[in-house]
Amino acid sequence: MNISLILQMAAEAEPDRIGLVCDGRRWTYGALAEAARGAARLIGDTRCGHVALLDESSEASAIALFGAAIAGIPYVPLNYRLADADLAALLGRIAPALIIGDKPRVDRLSSGAGHHVLTRGGFVAGAEALGAEALGGDGGEREEPAQTVAVELFTSGTTAAPKAAILRHSNLMSYILGTVEFAAAAPEEAALVSVPPYHIAGIAALLSSIYAMRRILLLPAFDPDAWLGLIAAERATHAFLVPTMLGRVIGRMDAGATAEIASLQSIAYGGGRMPLELIDRALALFPGAGFTNAYGLTETSSTVALLGPEEHRAAHRSADPAARARLASVGRPLPTVELEIRDAAGRCLPAGARGEIYVRGEQVSGEYRERSALDAAGWFATRDAGWLDADGYLFLAGRADDVIVRGGENISPGEIEDVLLGHPAIADAAAVAVPSAEWGEAVGVAVVPREGYAVLEADEIRGLIKARLRSSRVPERILVVDALPYNEMGKLLRREVRKKF
Amino acid sequence: MKPGTRLKSVVCDTEVMVIRAGDGTIACGGAPMVEGKPADRGQIDPAFAEGTRIGKRYVDSEASVELLCVKAGQGSLSLGGAALQVKDAKPLPSSD
Known part of the structure; x- marks a missing residue:
């Protein structure tokens, strides 16, 4: 072949x-x-x-x-x-x-x-x-x-x-x-x-x-x-x-x-x-x-x-x-591919629960020149976070490596960014982990103001998150920037965002 | 015989690639197919002369064997004497 x-x-x-x-x-x-x-x-x-x-x-x-x-x-x-x-x-x-x-x-x-x-x-x-x-x-x-x-x-x-x-x-x-x-x-x-x-x-x-x-x-x-x-x-x-x-x-x-x-x-x-x-x-x-x-x-x-x-x-x-x-979903797995959502301990999660996406199939190589990243049963851990709905539609929730771990609680940047991007005065936003003496990591957000709108105050941004999400998601640090760093394929460079804090 | 094996007809131009391997003799035009270059070209059995079409998948009734036709010919495919059928394609939307 x-x-x-x-x-x-x-x-x-x-x-x-x-x-x-x-x-x-x-x-x-x-x-x-x-x-x-x-x-x-x-x-x-x-x-x-x-x-x-x-x-x-x-x-x-x-x-x-x-x-x-x-x-x-x-x-x-x-x-x-x-x-x-x-x-x-x-x-x-x-x-x-x-x-x-x-x-x-x-x-x-x-x-x-x-x-x-x-x-x-x-x-x-x-x-x-x-x-x-x-x-x-x-x-x-x-x-x-x-x-x-x-x-x-x-x-x-x-x-x-x-x-x-x-x-x-x-x-x-x-x-x-x-x-x-x-x-x-x-x-x-x-x-x-x-x-x-x-x-x-x-x-x-x-x-x-x-x-x-x-x-x-x-x-x-x-x-x-x-x-x-x-x-x-x-x-x-x-x-x-x-x-x-x-x-x-x-x-x-x-x-x-x-x-x-x-x-x-x-x-x-x-x-x-x-x-x-x-x-x-x-x-x-x-x-x-x-x-x-x-x-x-x-x-x-x-x-x-x-x-x-x-x-x-x-x-x-x-x-x-x-x-x-469903417009925000990436759809259902191909008939030739198996897909599971697993928790940090590797246990398979039910519909609606957020975890890491694992895939298996003949098209899945999961292999690098240095080593294979497949487990013993042939599953590949994608390092992407996501969940399946009751009908088997897959939703992505960012990279597993981008999860912010605040005092043992896992926070996905995507949920914070979704709230921020829903505000008309915010053109772009990124949530990343920032070091915190109290929590180990805490939430930092970088926001790009939209032209023609008044720049939001830090308290207004905190209030926006607090009104929609749990208090652990409220950012400890906020930066207002002209633009966020992306690579040429449109991938946000989170490590570059982290360096700004 | 394993998946990926290329088989050639000894009675026509047909070539197939094995997608799923099973038991039994795979024949084209009534004559067993071979790996490598066939020696002499034989006669097509008129009972197996409906032809093969490039790109089509051929399966037996139990779906134990699946072949991909990579070169068309005049013979038709069989497993243990029973004619293979074209497998229905379930089209997916183009994603790249």
Whole structure:
């Protein structure tokens, strides 16, 4: 079982169908498969242990992913936005690697590590030339054990140094075979992919779209106007966004940006907390689109739970608070994934009780280069907090590591932030643990005032919390800031917030 | 035979990947399928000549065996002489 089968099947079924569009160039499944076979030969000749990408999305990310798979070598897309010191550390951890993309930067940061570096153009041209030479050969014939590593992804490291998460061919193939029907896409279907190649959603988008034979429209650098423009130009039918991106698109549309978006049938989102008012606004702005909320982690090969289009519309239309609350849910687990909520002692909790989310299934790797994080029975502790409602819908409640432990009482930042964000004078808010001589930890909140409103006094903020939550949630320290720190994918950097206190 | 094994028809172009392995002989076009390259191409049994379709899953009545067709051909699949059926897909919304 090797992920190269995905591209091989698409090329076998319809070699001349367009599979990928990037920067105006159109690639058929046949041409992509040929380039991937050529890339495998090129990779093999370098005798490197990893194939890394240090570049924005392009045809090279697809060719490198499948080429590495055929060659049986891990593919490691790197975050090009990392600071030099952080990137240099990662380059050291994967040496010697074939690195595709920013050659000057690799030469500057990691010379002498034995890396073999090619520009994007050099890699693609080389892969195409070798692929054409190998005509008649079939790279997919080479059977790799399913246990071979397909992809290594460095986690975003919002709480600690990045860990190298390992996804084996068996994990990714189980995810694709369990969630996507081969060639199910109609000929006009096209998916706009704007997440970066080093994000699990970027990998999953390539695999899912090619297996469904849904044409991929790559948008290398996300920008709301470019996103709207590409939908109109290529008549995109599907798109995946992280909440920050959707917020920026809606901001532009509310500011008067117009685009022909009637082709859009499906918008999936995930990878971060979606504010309720944002998804409500999106449902109103895209009345013809089905919305899907996907919850997943790098370590679980992408999606493990989803809230589908009908569930979104039902919640959006409903006046019943309980039904509307479901808009804030990430839906139900996939049929192929088991999911439990457990307490700190590892006991399974009933519906309604908040605890840590555990998942199990063939797509769940739960493995890092350094160690496996699966327990003896194969369960992966996600470190995400959450609860299930009576109908099995999953609600997230922040990272387990972000829980504030005040005098032995566990406080989830999310419940405090929800109250603060409900106030019109507060544009953004974060609750974090601050040291307390009396309680060990206490609540600190950082709030961003909304423009055009009077800045709230500390006592007003305390009163807001006190009126809605238990007194232990009332913040001991309050900071008013201009903005909160987020990474480029819209994840709040809580360790940076903590440093402000 | 274990999940992930690739089997080839000896009478047509059909190739399958084993998703769920069970007991019994898997055949295509009436002839047992093989791992690796088949030697000589035999004749399709007309009783098993409805063809296979790429991307479809094939199961027996007890769902003890599941095969994914990765290359289409003219023969049809069987387990212990009983024809396999196409498994109904339960579509999920696209999430990436």
